[in-house]
Amino acid sequence: MLTLEKFEEASEIVKKVTQDTKLVYSDYFSAQTGNKVYLKPENMQMTGAYKLRGAYYKISTLSEEERAKGLITASAGNHAQGVAYAAKAFGVKAVIVMPTTTPLIKVERTKGYGAEVVLYGNVYDEACEHAYQLAEENGYTFIHPFDDPAVATGQGTIAMEIIKELPLVDYILVPIGGGGLATGVSTLVKLLNPNIKVIGVEPSGANCMQESVRRGEVTTLETVNTIADGTAVKTPGEKIFPYIRKNVDEIITVDDDELIVAFLDMVENHKMIVENSGLLTVAALKHLQFKGKKVVSILSGGNMDVITMASVVQLGLIARDRIFTVSVLLPDKPGELVRVATVIANERGNVIKLDHNQFVSTNRSAAVELKITIEAFGTEHKNQIIHALEEEGYRPRQITANL
16 A cells, blocks of 8 residues: 555655755746746656656565565666666666667666666567566566556655645646556645645557546557657556546646657756656646646656757757748849848848759759758748748748758
């Protein structure tokens, strides 16, 4: 059972390995949503995510014999690092099975904490099945990433910290993958103050918990498809599902495109790197149907490799019309390129790429195609540049930006 006494015990134990992640008030998201928005930056933990809490508390509850057998788990990355770090702290062996799609940074950091890493399967569920097989073959003690009341209790210590710091919080938004974090947070919240609402957030391409709650039973999705790799789970936890049904007030989903924009918002306005799963609660802020409330968004992790960051930033700039591409037809004669560039420069647009195609027409003198990729301040500025090109007699056609 997840009791108040166990949560209090866990809160003291996890302090040995966790950073003090004070709430961060967000002027930007507060203005955007009409609520008072606070961020719980678990991306600032030693291992880059909240998972260290549940892993360390769970291992602390094991007997010496259970720890001596060696530990094994399956994880898309954050729980892996949590178990690896905690196992090192207890001086025991850890084997981590990770999907082959796990970002390199998570794999390397897990190894860096001294764990043995086995890459297997394309999604968490396949890796987990293999981990169970290895545990049986080698006698390892299995540490489940979410379907374990002790792990969920450790994760729930986040709620203890939130309520101590912001007693009058109205809503807490929590990401959901398998459900361990949401179980711990929502259960403790309802024990401390049943009036606080807990909203779970899943990626729309991996909404296993939402489907399970809707059907009233644990449901397995046929496939998952999301850039939020830390929450790409087909089947939620059986043991913790009753706690979710009882204590989570609502589950909403967000699309991957929303996560891309949320990443850009976090980098520009809070100078924070938050991974896609951790951004679920940020993207969800725009879906809230109320105003004037105190809202806490839990940022569950920040483990993202640089290549993924670069891709997400680029896509975010395109989504925000900060970068766009237009195609114009112009006569193939001296001065035309300068003329187009002058129009853009006069509107304070910044040309970052040109593609001049002389073979779009058999009559080059009549028309050649010029594709121009432009940096702008946003949608209004983009439209201003396009209008200026139209005023000059061109017919700009917007096409997909390609950097």
